[in-house]
């Protein structure tokens with residue numbers, strides 16, 4: 001059981017990122033545990049909310065800023081809905097960290113292209129902050145697609161990143177009045193973009209976005225190993241036992257969620273279609 | 277260690293003694309004529325059945341269908357209390373396939389850290405298997421390397437020699453049990469050993485079916501994309517989950533909270549099945565697995581391909597239970613036959 005026993009954590013702050021997304025700043029109740037807790041970019045936690053079971057949520061914070069962790073949650077259903085109704089001071093259960101993180105050592109010195117759609121920016125936010133805090137990474141470019149200007153999340157972060165030299169380019173599927181930026185799916189932001197080697201792209205978003213993006217990146221000359229993405233699957237245990245997160249012969253919770261295109265090409269991934 | 281002999285007349289007295297010292301589980305025929313593994317309370321009342329194949333396996337004893345992981349409290353604070361329950365138990369009369377299945381579960385539940393609940397029960401268990409002189413109608417354990425008799429893995433293995441059992445131990449706990457109740461047993465002589473050997477040989481030729489497991493495994497390793505097979509079997513699958521529930525090696529589960537009141541509840545681990553359409557469904561209804569065509573792909577590939585890659589052998593133990601349970605014929609034997617009958621692309625021309 002111990003492996004399924006959550007650690008209790010208190011919500012110390014809630015940041016509303018957009019109408020659907022809230023960032024929960026959390027602190028483990030056990031002070032020692034809180035102090036020694038550590039994780040890596042791209043990993044996730046299984047989150048418990050009273051009567052709602054558990055759901056996997058990625059870290060949107062970076063371990064370079066210890067003391068609290070942050071989970072950004074999109075309102076999607078029962079558990080995420082209940083979590084959105086919680087107030088600061090309330091407790092949630094957390095177990096983890098789980099999953100294979102982004103290989104930050106291998107990415108060192110590279111120019112990094114981040115591409116995010118919607119809630120997909122949550123995990124990448126952790127990675128970007130990790131890179132900025134640690135230093136030792138090349139130029140950072142972020143392409144971020146949202147449905148509408150109102151849906152753009154993490155605005156404070158984006159402002160800060162810009163100040164720190166991150167090239168942030170935003171697009172919206174549908175513009176509203178006052179939007180003078182790019183309109184269209186996030187792939188439209190790729191045109192004219194030049195990222196010099198050594199380079200990698202880190203992609204996070206809905207399956208449909210990933211499906212269209214991967215071939216685009218290949219066309220731009222990114223090698224398979226330079227295209228890194230995260231796969232999402234229904235998860236129950238997070239530790240490779242329950243079987244729910246199967247992706248061909250892998251289990252996303254322990255063999256992922258981070259995969260590069262070279263790995264994905266070896267697998268039959270239905271939602272990505274034929275990967276060539 | 278040398279074999280021992282237990283006269284059949286001594287079996288029930290031995291089991292009575294064992295039961296006094298702890299829990300005893302054995303196959304029992306109930307009043308409906310079903311043979312199921314049951315906790316033995318009363319050997320006079322419960323009809324021990326060593327003639328028929330138990331319809332259930334030992335899976336529910338180590339990995340119950342509804343297994344409380346913890347209780348939770350969410351009145352003012354939110355907290356979890358672990359639940360662990362296990363008591364010394366002797367399991368008697370399981371067949372070689374079921375024992376092999378338990379050994380497989382040992383592997384599954386020790387991935388990424390030993391599963392506390394499972395191993396609490398497992399550590400308290402003594403497994404006494406009974407080899408199959410006469411395999412049952414749908415058995416094919418000879419083709420999956422899990423019977424009809426085993427060389428190792430059991431605490432004790434019984435072989436039926438007519439009016440007595442030949443008894444051998446493989447693990448310390450089995451030997452301890454033999455020592456403890458030594459007065460029920462006599463040393464086996466050369467003749468007994470010959471008879472045992474003979475029984476094992478004969479059993480191998482007593483199978484009513486030959487299921488070509490190895491060729492199917494090879495075929496799947498080379499080309500797991502058998503669209504016509506997936507489509508036909510998925511079409512006939514009625515989403516009942518019976519095959520997964522009855523299968524001694526299907527261990528997929530879900531975790532759910534069961535509220536008991538506003539303020540508290542239980543977190544349960546429950547059997548699940550990859551053949552259920554909800555198994556992979558995500559928030560908003562998106563499902564990365566096309567259920568209509570792929571529902572049963574996972575089940576068969578997991579058993580005959582992925583586990584071969586991961587653990588070196590298929591995780592079907594050839595018990596044949598899924599043959600009995602599925603009216604749609606979506607069972608292992610049918611699947612293997614379909615795979616082997618499929619023409620290779622090269623042959624199609």
Ligand SMILES: Cc1cc2nc3c(=O)[nH]c(=O)nc-3n(C[C@H](O)[C@H](O)[C@H](O)COP(=O)(O)OP(=O)(O)OC[C@H]3O[C@@H](n4cnc5c(N)ncnc54)[C@H](O)[C@@H]3O)c2cc1C
Nearest residue numbers: 055056057058073074076077078079080233234235558559
């Ligand atoms: C590795 C990983 C990281 C994730 N990171 C984030 C994140 O940072 N922020 C965020 O908002 N969302 C994230 N998700 C998605 C999030 O887990 C789902 O939105 C959430 O589980 C939905 O639960 P619900 O009860 O609100 O939805 P419901 O639709 O009510 O859920 C119904 C059932 O489906 C299950 N379920 C539904 N979708 C998923 C899913 N995608 N994964 C696992 N189980 C699911 C739930 O457990 C529940 O049992 C992540 C998913 C994965 C796999």
Ligand code: SF4
Nearest residue numbers: 523592593595596598
């Ligand atoms: S797949 Fe069928 S034959 Fe094989 S172990 Fe499971 S129930 Fe028995």
Ligand code: FES
Nearest residue numbers: 237238242243253
């Ligand atoms: S979530 Fe249970 S195996 Fe991956």
